[in-house]
Amino acid sequence: MEKFKQIPIVRKIGFNRIVLVVVMILMYIFFCVGTKGNFLGYERILSALNYAYFLGFLALGVTFVIATGGIDFSIGPVMFCAALVSGYCLTSFGVPIVAALIISVLVGFLFGCFNGYLVAYWNVPPFIVSMAGMNIAKGLASVFTKTQSVSWPQLAQGGWFRYLVKVGNIPVGFIIFIVFSIICAIILNQTKAGRYILSLGSNKEAVRLSGVDIKKWEMLAYIICGTLVGIAAIFFVGAYTTVQPGYGDQYNNEAIAGCVMGGTSMAGGLASIGGTVIGVLIIALLQEGILALGFTKDYQLIITGIIVVVAVYADVVARRRKN
Amino acid sequence: MGEVILTMKDIDKSFPGVHALDHVNFEVRKGEVHALMGENGAGKSTLMKVLTGIYTKDSGSIEYEGREIEFKGAREAQDAGVVIVHQELNMLGHLTVAQNIFIGREFKKGIKIDDKKMNEEAAKLFERLHIDIDPTATMSDLTVGKQQMCEIAKAISHDAKVIIFDEPSAALTEAEIEELFKIIRDLREQQLGIVYISHRMDEIKVITDRVTVMRDGGYVGTLITADCTKDDIINMMVGRVIYEDPKTQSMVAKDAPVVLKVEHLNAGRMVQDVSFELRKGEILGFSGLMGAGRTETARAIFGADPKQSGDIYINGEKVEINSPQDAVKNGIGYLSEDRKRFGIVVQKTVAENSTMATMENFMKGLFINKRKERAAAQDYVDQLATKTPSVEQLVVNLSGGNQQKVVIAKWLVRDCDILIFDEPTRGIDVGAKNEIYKLMNRLASEGKSIIMISSEMTEILRMSDRIVVMCEGKKTGEIDISEATQENIMNMATREIG
Numbered sequence: 001m002e003k004f005k006q007i008p009i010v011r012k013i014g015f016n017r018i019v020l021v022v023v024m025i026l027m028y029i030f031f032c033v034g035t036k037g038n039f040l041g042y043e044r045i046l047s048a049l050n051y052a053y054f055l056g057f058l059a060l061g062v063t064f065v066i067a068t069g070g071i072d073f074s075i076g077p078v079m080f081c082a083a084l085v086s087g088y089c090l091t092s093f094g095v096p097i098v099a100a101l102i103i104s105v106l107v108g109f110l111f112g113c114f115n116g117y118l119v120a121y122w123n124v125p126p127f128i129v130s131m132a133g134m135n136i137a138k139g140l141a142s143v144f145t146k147t148q149s150v151s152w153p154q155l156a157q158g159g160w161f162r163y164l165v166k167v168g169n170i171p172v173g174f175i176i177f178i179v180f181s182i183i184c185a186i187i188l189n190q191t192k193a194g195r196y197i198l199s200l201g202s203n204k205e206a207v208r209l210s211g212v213d214i215k216k217w218e219m220l221a222y223i224i225c226g227t228l229v230g231i232a233a234i235f236f237v238g239a240y241t242t243v244q245p246g247y248g249d250q251y252n253n254e255a256i257a258g259c260v261m262g263g264t265s266m267a268g269g270l271a272s273i274g275g276t277v278i279g280v281l282i283i284a285l286l287q288e289g290i291l292a293l294g295f296t297k298d299y300q301l302i303i304t305g306i307i308v309v310v311a312v313y314a315d316v317v318a319r320r321r322k323n
Numbered sequence: 324m325g326e327v328i329l330t331m332k333d334i335d336k337s338f339p340g341v342h343a344l345d346h347v348n349f350e351v352r353k354g355e356v357h358a359l360m361g362e363n364g365a366g367k368s369t370l371m372k373v374l375t376g377i378y379t380k381d382s383g384s385i386e387y388e389g390r391e392i393e394f395k396g397a398r399e400a401q402d403a404g405v406v407i408v409h410q411e412l413n414m415l416g417h418l419t420v421a422q423n424i425f426i427g428r429e430f431k432k433g434i435k436i437d438d439k440k441m442n443e444e445a446a447k448l449f450e451r452l453h454i455d456i457d458p459t460a461t462m463s464d465l466t467v468g469k470q471q472m473c474e475i476a477k478a479i480s481h482d483a484k485v486i487i488f489d490e491p492s493a494a495l496t497e498a499e500i501e502e503l504f505k506i507i508r509d510l511r512e513q514q515l516g517i518v519y520i521s522h523r524m525d526e527i528k529v530i531t532d533r534v535t536v537m538r539d540g541g542y543v544g545t546l547i548t549a550d551c552t553k554d555d556i557i558n559m560m561v562g563r564v565i566y567e568d569p570k571t572q573s574m575v576a577k578d579a580p581v582v583l584k585v586e587h588l589n590a591g592r593m594v595q596d597v598s599f600e601l602r603k604g605e606i607l608g609f610s611g612l613m614g615a616g617r618t619e620t621a622r623a624i625f626g627a628d629p630k631q632s633g634d635i636y637i638n639g640e641k642v643e644i645n646s647p648q649d650a651v652k653n654g655i656g657y658l659s660e661d662r663k664r665f666g667i668v669v670q671k672t673v674a675e676n677s678t679m680a681t682m683e684n685f686m687k688g689l690f691i692n693k694r695k696e697r698a699a700a701q702d703y704v705d706q707l708a709t710k711t712p713s714v715e716q717l718v719v720n721l722s723g724g725n726q727q728k729v730v731i732a733k734w735l736v737r738d739c740d741i742l743i744f745d746e747p748t749r750g751i752d753v754g755a756k757n758e759i760y761k762l763m764n765r766l767a768s769e770g771k772s773i774i775m776i777s778s779e780m781t782e783i784l785r786m787s788d789r790i791v792v793m794c795e796g797k798k799t800g801e802i803d804i805s806e807a808t809q810e811n812i813m814n815m816a817t818r819e820i821g
Contacts, residue, residue: 190690192682199679202670209627209665210680210733211651269670 016263020278024285031289039292046171050239052284053165053173054079054232058255059280060184060273061228064221066259067188069201069268070119070126072222074111074133075229076251081137082107082233083243087150097153097161105230111137112226116219134249142245149244152237165238173235178277180231185273187224197221201268254304258283260311267315283307324532325353328516329374329405329485334383336373338720343369345541346383351485351516356507358527358548359520361537361560362724362752367520370537371487375400375407388484404484408474408491416463421445423462424477448476452506466614468499475506486510487518490750492526496612496778497813504530522752523779524553536560557753569781572805573788574767575605580638582772583624583655583741588633590623595796597633601741601772606763608787609776611816616796617776618660621743625650625657637741651680656734660746660776662723666730669719673711674700676718676729680737703732708758724755731762742766745776760786780809792816 005015031039038044058075065072086104089095095103115133118124153159165173188194196217200207208214237243260266261282262275283304290300329351336344344366351357359367372378374385376394384391387405394400397407414423421441422429430437430444445458454472462470471491478486488507492500507530510517519531527534528548536543536559543559583601588594593616601607609617623630626644635642637653644650650657659665667676674693677700678685685696700714709728711721718729727747734742744763748756763773763786777783783790790807792800792815800815 186690190693192686192691195675195682195691199668199671199675203664203668205665206668207679209625209647209657209659211647212679212682213648269668 014263014272014275017272017275017278020261020275020282024278024282027282027285027289031285031292034289035292039289042169044288044292046166046169048284048288049171049174050165051287052281053177053235053239055251055254055258055284056177056277056280057180057228057232057235058251059258059276060181061225061232062255063184063259063262063264063271063273063276064188064197065126065225066256066264066266067197067201067268067271068218068221069204070218070221071130071256071266072115072126072133072225073130073249073252074115074137075225075232075255076248077134077137077141078108078111078226078229078248079233079236079251080243080245080248081111081141082230083152083237084141084145084150084245086233087152087237087243088145090152091150097159101161101234104233105227108226108228108230108233109223110226111229112223113219115226116222119222120215120218134252138246138248145245147245149242152241152243154241159241161234162238162241165235173238177235180228181273181277184228188271188273193217193220193224198269198271201271203269250301250304253308254283254287255280257304257308257311260315261307263315265315266312324355325514327351328353328388330384330386331370331374332384332386334370334373334385335381336369336378337381343540344373344380345539347537347540347542349535349542350545351518353516354511354514355532356511356517356519356530358531358534359518359537360522360527360534360556361543362754365537365560365752366540367537368489369540371407371489371518371520374487375405401481404482405487406478406481406483406485407487407489408478409489414462414470414473416461418462419458420456420460420462420465420473421458423473424448424458424480444480445476448480452476452479452509454502468495468614471495472499472502475503479510483515485516485518487520489520490522491519492521492523497780498612500526522750522756524556524753527556528553560753569784570786570788570804573605573803575602575788579603579605581636582638584636584639585624586634586636588620588623588630588635590619590628590630590633593619593796594623594630597793597798599791599798599801601774603772604767604770605788606767606773606775606786608783608790609774609793610778610780610783610790610812611793611799612778614795615793615816617793618745619796620793621657621745621774621776625655625743627657651737651739654740655743656680656737656739656741657743658727658730658734658745658747660749662726662730667718667726670717672715672717673704673709673721673729674714677703677714677732677736680733684736699736700732703728703735706735707732707762724751727751727759728755731759735766739771741772741774743774743776746778747775748777748779748782780812783807783812784809 004010010018058079062072062075082104085107086100089103090097090100111133115129118129119126155162163172164176188198196207196212200214200218204214258279259276262272262279264271264276286303287300290303327350331347331349334344334347347366347370349370361367369378373380376396376399385393387403394403424445425441430440442458449456454476456469456472475491491503495503507517521527531548533545534548534556535545536556538560546555579602581600582603586598588597597620611617619628622628624635626646626649635644642653644653668679674697678696685692697714704711704714707728710725718726721729747759751759763775767773775786784807787804789804790802790812791798792812794816802811
């Protein structure tokens with residue numbers, strides 16, 4: 001095993017990520033066997049991908065926040081808030097679809113600014129800030145929509161935005177998601193912002209004493225997160241069209257699970273976009289597989305919960321070994 | 324010296340890419356103080372961590388009190404009577420002294436913790452050690468020196484048979500070191516085996532009976548301290564002779580311009596009305612006892628902590644410094660005394676740490692120019708002789724002295740004109756120390772100005788052109804190197820001010 005880890009290509013990709021891909025393939029085989037081949041179809045994969053897109057954008061976003069050593073429990077509800085507010089503008093005020101999409105991103109962006117400002121400049125713990133952000137997002141969405149669910153238009157009614165998810169059988173959403181993932185990976189690893197976000201996640205005081213404006217960069221992590229959450233909302237309605245106020249919490253855990261499973265450390269300072277992408281795909285596959293096996297959604301909640309604990313525990317053990 | 328209580332034989336330990344211990348032998352007898360010496364990264368700490376079960380050895384054997392043992396962790400070692408007093412303090416700041424000492428084995432009254440009994444027991448311990456510390460004081464209110472004393476008291480309270488002191492004197496003042504030696508002699512009297520890790524040659528001669536020297540993870544040899552000279556030991560450690568000469572006169576030109584002027588600086592209790600000047604090319608030593616307010620002064624100048632009042636002039640112009648950002652913009656770099664907390668980002672590489680303060684010079688448009696970054700880092704790895712397999716190595720994997728060099732590199736890459744070095748050689752071995760001294764002299768001759776805070780008198784006398792002395796938050800003296808002696812500095816450092 002140690003020898004395998006030392007092979008250059010394995011080191012390049014990362015042993016953990018290879019393990020994750022193997023896990024994903026095994027899961028797929030398991031579900032195929034478990035459903036007596038029902039799971040094999042392309043349909044199923046497309047359906048799982050629908051789930052992966054919005055979850056993926058949430059996870060990409062929260063990766064930046066976790067990299068700073070923070071946490072954001074508002075991503076799911078903020079995504080719903082963005083989808084509801086923009087959808088309501090679309091259906092009730094008649095704004096064009098393009099404008100609605102921009103509003104969605106804007107809502108996410110503003111929540112990111114709010115969370116980031118409180119965390120970075122007022123030193124309110126991220127846990128508290130995002131809990132508050134979650135409640136505000138839920139309440140705001142309910143007030144705005146008068147507690148009615150919002151249905152974005154179908155393709156036949158001119159809902160062209162759904163092409164962002166798929167055109168015929170081509171998973172356009174997957175391509176867009178991968179492109180965004182690559183952009184995020186570049187931001188995290190090749191730019192000043194990413195460098196400082198990771199560094200301050202590892203040792204904030206040392207970065208501050210290097211003369212770096214840590215508040216600015218910490219806030220930026222939350223803004224990047226918020227913006228990606230706004231984009232996630234577009235892919236949520238693109239896949240499912242209907243949004244109900246008062247929900248969205250469960251996606252927090254799923255996105256964070258995908259993130260941590262992929263090797264991003266809850267303690268901050270270590271993050272992997274590639275890992276997050278694979279982690280999210282596993283969560284989405286799991287969700288689809290459990291439904292295909294004939295279980296209800298509730299089981300998926302249980303399993304995601306367990307995954308979060310196991311993934312975080314693995315992170316803790318790995319760090320302990322390093323020390 | 325009594326019978327052998329502890330024998331480590333052929334201990335071997337490897338980490339990925341590093342052969343940390345190469346068949347090392349080490350033994351401790353009852354009633355002896357056994358020095359363990361070697362440069363940074365020689366493997367002293369690793370050996371002690373293997374002994375106390377923090378690391379598991381790859382091969383070799385450990386015999387303690389006549390039977391082979393392998394502790395599974397510090398706790399098990401402690402229970403068996405092998406206790407380590409760490410170089411880095413492991414105290415919980417918000418608890419009291421007594422609570423810290425008895426942490427994990429609190430006295431109970433029913434299900435309640437019996438604080439009264441703990442305070443009494445702690446007081447007894449301090450009495451035995453002749454230390455004046457209030458057991459009910461909050462730990463974070465104590466000076467580093469006092470905290471270290473508590474650490475020792477804690478170790479002793481575990482009915483120890485072997486005590487390992489890992490650079491106990493690094494943070495102590497001369498007077499406190501005397502106290503410490505008294506304690507150690509006392510423990511030796513009581514037939515305990517004592518391992519003493521230190522870089523201070525003078526102490527080794529004074530307090531230890533035998534010396535074991537390690538180099539690059541290997542065992543070099545064991546000597547009777549009384550039969551060998553300082554140079555013998557140093558030669559074993561580094562394989563070369565090092566001369567330590569104090570500076571006799573200032574190297575700064577009489578007409579050198581003032582680059583930094585601080586006037587009536589006030590920042591909390593620890594910085595009261597401090598004024599001084601720093602000239603171009605000067606090494607200005609800041610001497611004083613632990614808790615004299617030197618670090619606080621440095622942090623206030625650097626903008627790391629808020630200040631209440633006072634003016635700072637750089638090259639004659641008044642500047643506003645309210646954050647480290649402002650300070651760095653004005654060409655000031657600060658090397659903290661606590662590099663783990665304030666200096667390095669452990670999960671980042673040597674290269675990434677080196678450019679931390681200078682990112683903007685390593686950008687190509689929006690992106691980081693990693694090639695340029697690596698080249699700059701490599702340049703300073705070579706210049707400072709930093710021991711690292713590559714600049715891509717995570718800083719967490721380097722030894723203390725090499726981490727320090729990475730922090731220094733950070734400010735050299737920045738090309739700061741004013742450098743504040745706060746205890747630049749704390750916990751660093753002789754070889755690396757000399758490299759840092761050489762480097763500071765070179766920087767000064769290149770026209771950089773350095774404020775050097777140091778608690779080591781020899782360091783102050785060897786490096787400074789001029790010396791500022793502080794005591795209890797106030798500046799109590801200033802003296803040219805040509806007139807400075809240990810005695811007059813000490814005098815100023817302990818001066819009472821009405």
